[in-house]
Amino acid sequence: MSELPCASLEQLREQLAQGVPAGRSDDDSVRRQWWAALATLQEDFLLPCGAQPGVWLAAPLPALYEPPLLQQLQGWVWAPAQLGDLLQVSSPLLPPGVTAGAAATGGFQRLPLLEGDGTDPLLLVITPRLQVAMALLGGPAHRRLVVRFDPPTLSAALSLLDERLQRSDQEQGQRLRHAIQALGPLQSDEQLAQRFWPRLAERLAAMAPSLTLQPLVHRSASPSPSPSSELALLEALTHEVRTPLATIRTLIRSLLRRSDLPELVRQRLRQIDGECSEQIDRFGLIFLAAELQRQPLSDAQALARTDLAQLLQQLEPVWRQQLLRRSLVLELNCSPDLPLVLSDPARLETVLGGLVDRFSRGLPAGAAVQLSLRPAGARLKLRFSATETVLAESTAAGGVERVGPVLSWNPCTGSLQLSRQATQRLFHSLGGRLAERAGNDLTVFFPVAPH
Structure with a gap:
């Protein structure tokens, strides 16, 4: 009898979306929601809890970026094989001093991203005081951000990931089981969702519209059935580069609203804001160019x-x-x-x-x-x-x-x-x-x- 295939991460996204209304966003706007949700989760909920044990699982690239969280939580990241040494020591994707193989003391372990997993971002965080799952999914013009806090959904998600690891990497599967068991009883805050969504809305409102936030991508209704993994990786990397830049720019613009800043400081902040906007534009353009490479060349354009x-x-x-x-x-x-x-x-x-x-x-x-x-x-x-x-x-x-x-x-x-x-x-x-x-x-x- 042939061995059953591993559960895909795309199945996990669909599982998290069960019971959630269909999305109506384009890709660029839903990515801004993802950036804002990451910042809200880390800055408003995880960091205020102080030092605590926990685990996190992400794909197709590391989603957490706050150094204290990377150092105190054990992580597993399903990443494309083409990343090579980018997730090793001194990687530009990680803060200084955080290594990819340091799961025993923080950081994360890298796992292979398989065919059928998709390239949309996914994140699960489990600590004794907070448990959450986040994902992006959906077709063109129907994209959506899904954030789940309810224990039944999170338990089902962890079961699916445990099943996958038991089939693909039993050693890491056992490590994940032991890490979760070591957390002890988990406290589920029933009011967490009611507090999370207003904070997310406030953060999104602070991301003032500008040239860099206009929709860049108009996805084809029927994308290529076998897109190049190199282009898919490039698209994922451009989004991960823009994530911290968008957060920095949001913080700068909130500072610029203060009336007590010296003029020299205000001038420097405006310069930093301009540099961030320029690079966000630049990487957004790279993403659009990669998208076009994956579509058939056609003279029929909606102009x-x-x-x-x-x-x-x-x-x-x-x-x-x-x-x-x-x-x-x-x-x-x-x-x-x-x-x-x-x-x-x-x-x-x-x-x-x-x-x-x-x-x-x-x-x-x-x-x-x-x-x-x-x-x-x-x-x-x-x-x-x-x-x-x-x-x-x-x-x-x-x-x-x-x-x-x-x-x-x-x-x-x-x-x-x-x-x-x-x-x-x-x-x-x-x-x-x-x-x-x-x-x-x-x-x-x-x-x-x-x-």
């Missing part, structure tokens, strides 16, 4: 009439401030009375911002980034150029290496950015065509909208 000149003028102050941090100047010049173009204005803002970042990274301090929008027959021509005619030595031809289907890396500077092919595909999805020449010059053509 709308877009006032590109007005959009550029609205974004000019944001870009000017962004470039000023690198001692660069922005010059925008649009011809008068330009026609509308066909594009996707919601995503175009973020993609153009990413192009400004990509174009300006190799420029020396003092250079001016020049943007001009002109008619070009049946198209509008958006040209990026610079006053410096020679690129910095670190970005000279041949200095950039391709890293997979989405990213390029400059080994001289350590700069990671979207590859030319990924950038071209992004603009293709927005109705544009990117033409890049040697030197500081690139052009994007957009089709003029019919009258």
Whole structure:
């Protein structure tokens, strides 16, 4: 008789969602809910409990990030095999001093993520005073955050994970059993859910809308049946990078509302806020590029009439401030009375911002980034150029290496950015065509909208 397959983590997500209303969120908004829920759980509920024993289980990447919790709780993380050494000592995914193999004194043990487990985030935390399970799941436009505190659901979830470990890794299964038994009787707070959701709502309300929080992803209704594991891993990593950045930015914006801050402190906080927003945008763009790589290339796009000149003028102050941090100047010049173009204005803002970042990274301090929008027959021509005619030595031809289907890396500077092919595909999805020449010059053509 053949051995029965292990229970999948996707089955666990579905089990946690039983009895929970169907979701109506897109992926970007539900990920913000996940970030806010992680911060609420750790900062408002776990850390105030003080030092306590406990266990946590997560997938597909570590979800807890507060150093005291990582050091005092035993963890198990189901992660993709492609992560390699990223979860070992000195990993950028962990705080300093926390090692991946330190489950006996905190940290976590790594377990293999299997086919059918999915890549949506999942977290279970069990301590004597608090027990909770969190997960994201659902198809396009039906995404939802599920948070469960009730003992029957949590008991069923632990039973499923115990069954999986007994089939796939009996040694770790026994360690998990002993760790839970060592916690002794568990106290279940019946009022926990009533306190959690208002705190989560307050945190979400503090995440003020901005360019970086606009929906980035419009998932295909029928995604590829066998997506590349490399792209799935890249998507998961981009979300995990944005999680602490979003938390930092939320805290900074709450500080900026205080009236007693010295002007120098206020200025520094605004600089940090800008850097966080820039990097959140950057990694959101990488996620979108990875999504597009997993979808078939098609000329059929849902595009709308877009006032590109007005959009550029609205974004000019944001870009000017962004470039000023690198001692660069922005010059925008649009011809008068330009026609509308066909594009996707919601995503175009973020993609153009990413192009400004990509174009300006190799420029020396003092250079001016020049943007001009002109008619070009049946198209509008958006040209990026610079006053410096020679690129910095670190970005000279041949200095950039391709890293997979989405990213390029400059080994001289350590700069990671979207590859030319990924950038071209992004603009293709927005109705544009990117033409890049040697030197500081690139052009994007957009089709003029019919009258």
